[in-house]
Amino acid sequence: MxxxxxxxxxxxxxxxxxxxxxxxxxxxxxxxxxxxxxxxxxxxxxxxxxxxxxxxxxxLREIPLDVPSQVCITRDNTQLKVDGILYFQVTDPQRASYGSSDYVLAITQLAQTTLRSVIGRMELDKTFEERDEINRAVVAALDEAAFNWGVKVLRYEIKDLVPPQDILQAMQAQITAEREKRALIAASEGRKQEQINLATGAREAAIQQSEGEMQAAINLSQGEKLAAINKAQGEAEALRLVAAATGDAIERVARAIGSEGGLEAVNFKVAEQYVAAFGQLARENNTLILPANVADVGGLVATALKVVRSADANARA
Structure with a gap:
């Protein structure tokens, strides 16, 4: 058992x-x-x-590896604290087993030294602008060395870049000054645009006003022209009407003289107007204009009648 x-x-x-x-x-x-x-x-x-x-x-899965933070010195002798993370994957188990005693430590140390070398070739301002370039340089250097360790370095990312406190204050002051400069430039551009807009508006208003005055003057002159034409036409029409009326009156007087009793009426009318005219002159003027023979009123009337008869005979002829 x-x-x-x-x-x-x-x-x-x-x-x-x-x-x-x-x-x-x-x-x-x-x-x-x-x-x-x-x-x-x-x-x-x-x-x-x-x-x-x-x-x-x-x-064999992708492994993230936190690279410890370190202080790097830039090209312009500025200390910079850098912290990053590395992603790698074991591709050859045999090399990973016998190529290095500790491939994780080897990758970590190589990442730190490569990062110091890359940042040492850059100025401080470039380190903030060229993060992607730093990441690519570190990955290229690690991938070449890690091949013998059976490891493939996939990517490297910088988590944080921390300059010294005095550099941070100087950078903050620079950013503040730059923003104030942009604000002043923007304000001046706004004032400039405002003045341009005001000048353009005043110019357009003056143009519109002058065009309006010109159009008003044209309309006024055209109106005055039409008024003058209408007045002239009215006066001409009035003269034609007066002439027509005068002609009609003369024609009627001529017909009246030629009718029965017309001549006697003319004689009476002429004598009456003659006497009235001399009476009016006597009332309104100090000086009288008298014919040579004032007593011979009948002769004057006869002379006037002779003229009337002659005009009547010419009319009948």
Missing amino acids: TLALVLFIAVVVFVWRAVKVVPQQSAFVRERLGRYHDTLTPGLTVIIPFIDRIAYRHN
Whole structure:
């Protein structure tokens, strides 16, 4: 019974040491009698107990590595505290096992020295502007060296750049001055644009006013011209109407003279107007204009009638 139990325990131990399960995204390095034999891939694998052993276990996933912060000196002799993070992946388990005693420490130290070298070639202002360039330079240097360690450096990112406190204050003062300068420039540009807009508005207003005055003068002159034309046409029409009326009156007088009793009426009218005219002159003027023979009123009337008869005869002829 004791022997069977011992055999059972021995079998269990043998199976336990012989059967190995490799997880996904992992690699086990097997040594046989102290020498590298092969690399076990994910899955169930049987090894020879006491002859084979799993010497190294590697994680094949991407691994983030925090690079300790360090003080770097820039090209213009300014101290700069730099903190970064590194991402790498084991690509060759055999090299990762035998290429370096501690590839994580090796990568960390190489990242720090490379970063100091890259920043030492830059001025302080450039270190803030050229972060991507710094990251690429560190990755290129690490990737070349890490090949012998079976490691692939994927990327490096600077987490923080901290200059000394006095440099920070100087930078803050510079930024404040630059912002004040931009504010003054913006204000002056605004005033300049305002003056330009006011001048442009005044010019356009003057142009509009002059154009309006010119149009008003044109309309006024045209109105005066039309008024003068209308007045002239009205006066001409009035003269034509007066002439027509006068002609009509003369024609009617001529017809009246030629009718029965017309001549006697003319004689009476002429004598009446003659006497009235002399009476009016006597009332309104101190000086009288009298004919040579004042008493011969009948002769004057006869002379006037003779003129009337002559005009009537010419009209009938």
